[in-house]
Amino acid sequence: MIFHGQTRTAVHSRQAALGQRQGESLQxxxxxxxxxxxxxLVIGCGFVLYQQVGTPGYMSxxxxxxxxxxxxxxxxxxxxxxxxxxxxMGKTADVLLFVCLLMDAQLSLYAFTAIVREILPxxxxxxITLVTLICVLPSLHRQHSHALPSFARLLRYPMVVGLGISxxxxxxxxxxxxxxxxxxxxxxxxxxxxxxxxxSLSAALTPLLIRTPPSGKLQRRQGYxxxxxxxxxxxxxxxxxxxxxxxxxxxxxxxLGTRLLMPIKVHPALISWSVTVCLMMLLMLVSLSASxxxxxxxxxxxxxxxxGTGLAFLLVPLPxxxxxxxxxxxxxLPMIRLxxxxxxxxxxxxxxxxxxxxxxx
Amino acid sequence: MNDKTLGKSYEKNKxxxxxxxxxxxxxxxxxxxxxxxxxxxxxxxIDGMVDLTRVQLFVMDPCMDVKELPPDEELSDFIxxxxxxxxxxxxxxxxxxxxMRICQGDGALIVxxxxxxxxxxxxxxxxxxxGQPVNETVIMGPHEGFCETMxxxxxxxxxxxxxxxxxxxxxxxxxQTPMRVSLMYLNGVAPRETVDEIxxxxxxxxxxxxxxxxxxxxxxxDNPYALVPQTLITERPDRAVSFLLEGQVVILMENAPLAxxxxxxxxxxxxxxxxxxxxxxxxxxxRLLRMAGMLIALFLPAVYVAxxxxxxxxxxxxxxxxxxxxxxxxxxxxxxxxxLMLLAxxxxxxxxxxxxxxxxxxxxxxxxxxxxxxxxxxxxxxxLLIVVVAISGLGxxxxxxxxxxxxxxxxxxxxxxxxxxxxxxxxxxGTFLLLTRLCSLTSLHFPYFSPLAPGRPANPDAIIRxxxxxxxxxxxxxxxxxxxxxxxPMRAWDKEDKQ
Numbered sequence: 001m002i003f004h005g006q007t008r009t010a011v012h013s014r015q016a017a018l019g020q021r022q023g024e025s026l027q028x029x030x031x032x033x034x035x036x037x038x039x040x041l042v043i044g045c046g047f048v049l050y051q052q053v054g055t056p057g058y059m060s061x062x063x064x065x066x067x068x069x070x071x072x073x074x075x076x077x078x079x080x081x082x083x084x085x086x087x088x089m090g091k092t093a094d095v096l097l098f099v100c101l102l103m104d105a106q107l108s109l110y111a112f113t114a115i116v117r118e119i120l121p122x123x124x125x126x127x128i129t130l131v132t133l134i135c136v137l138p139s140l141h142r143q144h145s146h147a148l149p150s151f152a153r154l155l156r157y158p159m160v161v162g163l164g165i166s167x168x169x170x171x172x173x174x175x176x177x178x179x180x181x182x183x184x185x186x187x188x189x190x191x192x193x194x195x196x197x198x199x200s201l202s203a204a205l206t207p208l209l210i211r212t213p214p215s216g217k218l219q220r221r222q223g224y225x226x227x228x229x230x231x232x233x234x235x236x237x238x239x240x241x242x243x244x245x246x247x248x249x250x251x252x253x254x255x256l257g258t259r260l261l262m263p264i265k266v267h268p269a270l271i272s273w274s275v276t277v278c279l280m281m282l283l284m285l286v287s288l289s290a291s292x293x294x295x296x297x298x299x300x301x302x303x304x305x306x307x308g309t310g311l312a313f314l315l316v317p318l319p320x321x322x323x324x325x326x327x328x329x330x331x332x333l334p335m336i337r338l339x340x341x342x343x344x345x346x347x348x349x350x351x352x353x354x355x356x357x358x359x360x361x
Numbered sequence: 362m363n364d365k366t367l368g369k370s371y372e373k374n375k376x377x378x379x380x381x382x383x384x385x386x387x388x389x390x391x392x393x394x395x396x397x398x399x400x401x402x403x404x405x406x407i408d409g410m411v412d413l414t415r416v417q418l419f420v421m422d423p424c425m426d427v428k429e430l431p432p433d434e435e436l437s438d439f440i441x442x443x444x445x446x447x448x449x450x451x452x453x454x455x456x457x458x459x460x461m462r463i464c465q466g467d468g469a470l471i472v473x474x475x476x477x478x479x480x481x482x483x484x485x486x487x488x489x490x491x492g493q494p495v496n497e498t499v500i501m502g503p504h505e506g507f508c509e510t511m512x513x514x515x516x517x518x519x520x521x522x523x524x525x526x527x528x529x530x531x532x533x534x535x536x537q538t539p540m541r542v543s544l545m546y547l548n549g550v551a552p553r554e555t556v557d558e559i560x561x562x563x564x565x566x567x568x569x570x571x572x573x574x575x576x577x578x579x580x581x582x583d584n585p586y587a588l589v590p591q592t593l594i595t596e597r598p599d600r601a602v603s604f605l606l607e608g609q610v611v612i613l614m615e616n617a618p619l620a621x622x623x624x625x626x627x628x629x630x631x632x633x634x635x636x637x638x639x640x641x642x643x644x645x646x647x648r649l650l651r652m653a654g655m656l657i658a659l660f661l662p663a664v665y666v667a668x669x670x671x672x673x674x675x676x677x678x679x680x681x682x683x684x685x686x687x688x689x690x691x692x693x694x695x696x697x698x699x700x701l702m703l704l705a706x707x708x709x710x711x712x713x714x715x716x717x718x719x720x721x722x723x724x725x726x727x728x729x730x731x732x733x734x735x736x737x738x739x740x741x742x743x744x745l746l747i748v749v750v751a752i753s754g755l756g757x758x759x760x761x762x763x764x765x766x767x768x769x770x771x772x773x774x775x776x777x778x779x780x781x782x783x784x785x786x787x788x789x790x791g792t793f794l795l796l797t798r799l800c801s802l803t804s805l806h807f808p809y810f811s812p813l814a815p816g817r818p819a820n821p822d823a824i825i826r827x828x829x830x831x832x833x834x835x836x837x838x839x840x841x842x843x844x845x846x847x848x849x850p851m852r853a854w855d856k857e858d859k860q
Contacts, residue, residue, distance in 0.1 A: 024815035024816060024817065025815070027815065027816060028814070028815050116783075116786045119671070119672060119784065119785060119786065120671060120783060120784060120786060123783070128786075131783075131790070132790070135790045135793060135794055136793075138794065138797065138798065139793075139797040141801075143801075144797070144798075144801035146800075146801070146808075146815075147797050147798070147800040147801030148797060148800070149815075150800040150801075150808060150810060150814040150815055151796050151797050151800040151814070153813070153814040153815060153816060154796065154800065154810055154813055154814040155796075269677075270668075270675055270676055270677060270680065273675040274664065274668070274672075274675055274785070277672075277675075277785050278785055278788065278789050281785065281786060281789040282789050282792070282793060285789065285790070285793045286793075289797075
């Protein structure tokens with residue numbers, strides 16, 4: 001039996017329903033990207049704020065975000081319009097992006113183990129690393145590929161509320177003059193920090209270059225809104241962290257875990273401490289799984305068949321297990337990321353030009 | 362004609378049925394032979410399953426009063442059209458069909474020369490009358506619950522929803538003992554794919570017997586190894602109707618005083634039946650309370666263990682002193698104490714559900730005095746730990762879905778174990794594993810966390826409950842082109858209503 005009016009609207013409605021599902025996938029995809037971006041910013045702040053590589057993150061976010069966004073848009077448009085992702089150039093670009101994502105995963109795992117080591121000093125790093133990787137393993141399963149983006153979407157409000165709770169709980173201890181000594185360090189320091197942070201940003205934006213579900217302009221705009229919120233949240237976190245901490249705290253050469261948890265260690269309170277610690281760890285886990293799953297997705301595209309998680313599991317734990325490797329990666333990370341991003345953009349651009357040339361002939 | 366088919370011969374048909382029902386051994390299986398205008402006939406039924414008065418008045422008397430019979434070819438039409446005074450009659454040649462209908466409480470008439478048998482509906486077995494729902498009580502709402510008779514349950518729903526678009530499809534499940542199942546849905550509102558898929562799954566169940574609707578639910582759900590239920594069971598017809606309006610399918614089964622609803626998400630288990638009956642402020646307040654209860658039930662014991670055992674630095678000095686003082690006299694460490702207390706609490710719950718009514722008071726004494734007071738006096742458990750377990754227990758009781766409370770209890774125990782092993786890190790890892798797994802679940806291909814993740818168009822009726830006139834959409838489970846519940850303003854009389 002056909003319901004009244006069903007025959008006239010069924011086709012249109014099925015298309016609309018399909019569009020809706022694609023929109024959902026895209027929104028989830030962007031929410032996960034925003035969370036990855038935020039995690040990278042938080043880790044970046046852990047390095048930058050403590051003079052590991054330079055100067056405050058919020059400054060560099062404001063200064064150098066625009067050029068990187070420009071690069072992203074150019075690459076994205078080129079890849080979408082010309083459809084060169086299937087060719088050799090596109091596959092090489094995917095390998096470069098995989099390297100970026102592997103770096104993200106390594107940093108996330110390193111940050112996670114650092115936080116766990118900070119709150120559980122008696123536990124062995126290798127054991128923590130192994131357990132963490134086992135924990136993220138189910139979320140990388142191909143059949144559950146939609147689970148992680150959905151989880152990110154589910155987590156966004158608790159994340160914002162939790163951050164709000166932890167920030168508001170500590171804000172009364174902050175002082176405005178904590179912000180200024182950092183800003184007056186001179187151009188060289190500012191630029192080096194800015195370079196580090198902007199490459200962090202660009203690395204976090206790379207997941208967007210991966211094939212996204214087909215979508216309309218409106219859905220895409222909503223996705224960009226998610227990214228902007230992730231970015232703003234990162235900047236706000238960096239500002240609040242700097243606002244809370246007295247200057248002399250920043251000069252201490254502490255471990256990454258200590259640095260990441262320092263803003264709440266300055267003035268601990270039960271709820272804000274618990275919420276911040278748990279959210280930070282959850283964020284790092286999401287970031288780790290997101291980087292790994294997208295990296296594996298890229299590799300699968302390059303090889304043309306599903307790639308097991310074993311390969312990534314061999315490469316990811318290295319920095320978490322060795323502080324020396326971690327330090328080398330952190331110091332060289334900006335350059336590696338920049339090379340990967342520029343290489344991707346160049347490859348995609350060359351592929352596009354070559355295709356246009358062939359079309360003219 | 363094969364052996365399983367009834368023919369024209371009275372003797373052969375009678376013998377087939379006699380052998381199939383084992384009439385020599387089955388003392389309640391009755392085969393009543395008689396003469397119908399000189400021809401041999403018999404009426405087959407199960408004593409106690411049929412209404413004997415109806416059989417006498419509307420089957421036997423009219424048959425025996427027949428003076429003349431038409432030719433054999435017209436015999437079945439004559440009997441169904443002019444002799445039997447029953448509302449529902451059917452002619453069949455399938456022996457299996459005849460046996461199934463007899464077992465369901467109907468009677469079969471065989472007449473010499475008539476091909477097959479005439480089955481008439483004369484059910485008259487004793488049944489429970491419609492009573493109040495036992496486990497889904499509400500403060501504001503109807504007080505009728507389903508009973509064991511499927512036909513009555515269908516009527517209960519039809520009475521609440523008087524529209525020809527309400528479809529009740531009959532399906533059977535079970536190979537050895539087929540059970541009648543009714544698929545109820547609102548035509549046009551429930552997606553056709555959903556109905557087809559449920560029908561396909563029910564027909565694809567290869568079991569000898571389905572004993573309960575809970576068993577049927579387990580056979581139908583997408584992820585049988587998942588911790589949480591992917592079907593919903595209700596004993597309230599009004600709730601079943603609310604699901605039908607959302608485009609879901611309600612499954613009723615013979616002998617089950619419950620209805621199975623598919624597809625469902627986590628939020629369906631979180632909503633209580635009378636949420637909509639209340640004003641939106643009260644409904645929202647109760648839902649937030651429920652949500653807080655769920656979170657407390659899930660995390661409070663684990664957080665308490667993690668804070669006390671691994672992260673005392675997170676606590677203020679006064680709180681830490683109080684916790685350590687209360688724990689200092691207890692011989693057991695906190696982690697095993699918590700596990701034992703949670704298990705004891707679950708044990709009391711289970712015993713409470715199984716204990717006969719007259720012994721309920723004894724259980725209260727055991728639970729309240731012995732476990733509650735004596736263990737504190739004997740310094741077996743710290744008072745603070747008992748407070749934590751009691752509050753988390755209250756949180757569990759606030760959840761309206763019983764299967765979900767069981768899932769919460771298991772998850773609670775798992776998180777306590779992880780917290781006892783690795784503090785907050787364990788809790789976070791456990792939560793990550795649990796939530797990513799839940800996000801990967803589906804119920805009939807609908808994501809389990811919809812409409813939250815992935816975000817789908819839905820009423821402002823997920824976590825909180827906004828006013829009814831703002832609930833203009835059906836659920837995400839409804840047909841995509843029948844999403845709107847109302848056209849124009851719902852409060853059309855209110856000129857200033859902005860909606």
